[in-house]
Amino acid sequence: MILDTLLCHVAKWYWDTEVAELLIPLLDHFLCCQMQKQTNQSSEEVVWNILALCTGMRPVVMVDYGGKMPELQEHLLSVLQLSQKESSALRPLRIMVIDDMIYLIHVNGLAEYVKSSLNSEVELLFVDLERDPPKMVLQSEQNLNATELVSVQRFFSTVFPADARDKELFPCPRIDHVGNDKSPIGEIITPQSSSDIIDLSSCMQDYQVTIPTLNGWLLGYPVVYLFGKEHISDAIYNLSTKSLHLFQILIRRFVSFLFLPSKHPIVFSVPYNLSMGGKNEPWAEAFLARMLAKLETCKLVWTSLQMEVSECYPQAIVL
Numbered sequence: 001m002i003l004d005t006l007l008c009h010v011a012k013w014y015w016d017t018e019v020a021e022l023l024i025p026l027l028d029h030f031l032c033c034q035m036q037k038q039t040n041q042s043s044e045e046v047v048w049n050i051l052a053l054c055t056g057m058r059p060v061v062m063v064d065y066g067g068k069m070p071e072l073q074e075h076l077l078s079v080l081q082l083s084q085k086e087s088s089a090l091r092p093l094r095i096m097v098i099d100d101m102i103y104l105i106h107v108n109g110l111a112e113y114v115k116s117s118l119n120s121e122v123e124l125l126f127v128d129l130e131r132d133p134p135k136m137v138l139q140s141e142q143n144l145n146a147t148e149l150v151s152v153q154r155f156f157s158t159v160f161p162a163d164a165r166d167k168e169l170f171p172c173p174r175i176d177h178v179g180n181d182k183s184p185i186g187e188i189i190t191p192q193s194s195s196d197i198i199d200l201s202s203c204m205q206d207y208q209v210t211i212p213t214l215n216g217w218l219l220g221y222p223v224v225y226l227f228g229k230e231h232i233s234d235a236i237y238n239l240s241t242k243s244l245h246l247f248q249i250l251i252r253r254f255v256s257f258l259f260l261p262s263k264h265p266i267v268f269s270v271p272y273n274l275s276m277g278g279k280n281e282p283w284a285e286a287f288l289a290r291m292l293a294k295l296e297t298c299k300l301v302w303t304s305l306q307m308e309v310s311e312c313y314p315q316a317i318v319l
Contacts, residue, residue, distance in 0.1 A: 045264075046076075046079065048264045049061040049063075049104050050083070050090070050093065050104070051253075051301055052251075052264075053093060053104060053105070053106040053109065054089060054090065054093075054106065055294075055297070055298040055301050055302070056106075056109060056294060056297065056298070057251070057291075057294050057295070057298070057302065058109075058219070058220060058266075059105065059106055059109035059110040059112070059113040059220070060096075060103050060104070060105045060106075060109075060110055060113075060218045060219060060220070061103065061104050061105075061219070062101065062102075062103050062215060062218075062219060063076060063095075063102045063103060063104055072102065073095065073097065073102055073197070076095055076102070076104070077095060077196055077197060080093055080094075080095065080104075080196055081196060084196075092106050092107045092108050092109075093105070093106055093107075094107055094196055094197070094198055095196060095197045095198070096197075096198045096199075096200065097197060097198070097199045097200070097201060098199075098200050098201055098204055098211070098214070099201050099204070099211065101211060101215070103218070105198075107160055110156075110160050111157075111160040111161060111162045112162060113220070114153055114156045114157050114160055114162070115157065115162040117153050117217070118150070118153050118154065118157060120139065122222075122286075122290070123138065123139045123140070124139045124217065124222070124223075124224055125137070125138065125139070125222060125223045125224070125283055126138075126139070126143070126145075126146055126223070126224050126225075126226040127223060127224070127225050127226060127270065127271060127274060128143070128145075128226050128227070129225055129226065129227040129231070129234070129235035129238050129239055130145075130226075130227050130228065130231045130234055130235065130238075131238070132234070132237075132238045133238070133242065133271070133273065134238055134239070134242065134271050134274065135274075136223075136274050137226065143226065144228070145208075145209070145213065145226045145227060145228050146226060148207060148208050148209050148228075149209050149213060149214075149217060149224075149226075151207060152204075152207050152209050152214065152217075153217070155203065155207070159198070159200070159203075208228055208229050210227060210228070210229055210232065210235075210319070211319075212225050212227075212235075212319050213225060213226055213227070216268070219266075219268075220266075221268040222268075222283050222284070222286070222287040223268065223270050223275075223283065225239070225319075232319060235319055236317055236318070236319050239271070239317045239319070240314060240315065240316050240317040241314050242271045242272065242273070242314060243271070243272035243273075243311060243312065243313055243314055244269040244270065244271055244272055244311070244312040245269065245270050245271075245272050245275040245278060245309055245310070245311060245312075246267065246268075246269050246309065246310045246311070246312050247267070247268050247269065247270065247275075247279070247284065247307065247308075247309055248265045248266070248267050248307070248308045248309075248310075249265065249266040249267075249288070249291055249305065249306075249307055250264070250265055250305065250306050250307075250308060251264045251265075251266070251291075251295070251302055251304075251305050252264075252302065252303050252304045252305070253301055253302050253303055269312065272311060278309040279307045279308075279309050284307065284309075288305075288307050291305055292305055
């Protein structure tokens, strides 16, 4: 198969820069062609996301290519299934759905990420948006919303177990009864949709974690907004009335046959008064160092990475 052959050659010639530089654009071109056949959405962004997942740069990406559910989900599924027929390297990719949010995930990468989160290998920082002004909260501090996020992480570890690589994913547990640690107990249900789609919407209903908090953790941001479902209006007000620092991680690679430089941003924000040091904040430097370490493992796909910080004045925020 065309794509499998390309991936095998990329692996074989990984240390031969000249050969790899010829093969990677061919892989890029193949994925773009498949996207253009299946959907009118941005093919380049999908290729970026697939490569980011397959090279270990990110375990989860949020799909935001325009379009609406369920059409977007159906188009993405068509591309994913077609690509997986061409290469076994893409078989760990899945579509994950939570309410009206849709994600592309690498099941092995997500399993490892969940495990590292529960082991606190990298300590998260939280911004408590229930307070005015917002306050930075350490993961080690006592906070009900942070504790609820840990419960969600434990739930994810049952769906994406780190010791079940290359095995079938666990079905989604229906939470009929909940213990003190929010461990799922009760009837087990199997997702009704395709095995390529993991719909956790019903499973997440009994948790009080908001989507912005969940996304902050899933997408690997070093600073996560924290607030409960009953304080959404407070969080919107407290964030909308504050200046923000916008942090962008710009990842560059060569795309298409022309080797034109391109960049893909990972973007998150932090209240200005909690990030006065900008990219010199200790947590920002540590985050950049982790991303650079990942880049070192796949330098023939990603050519450079840098952090840029800009200021945003108070404006209406939607959470």
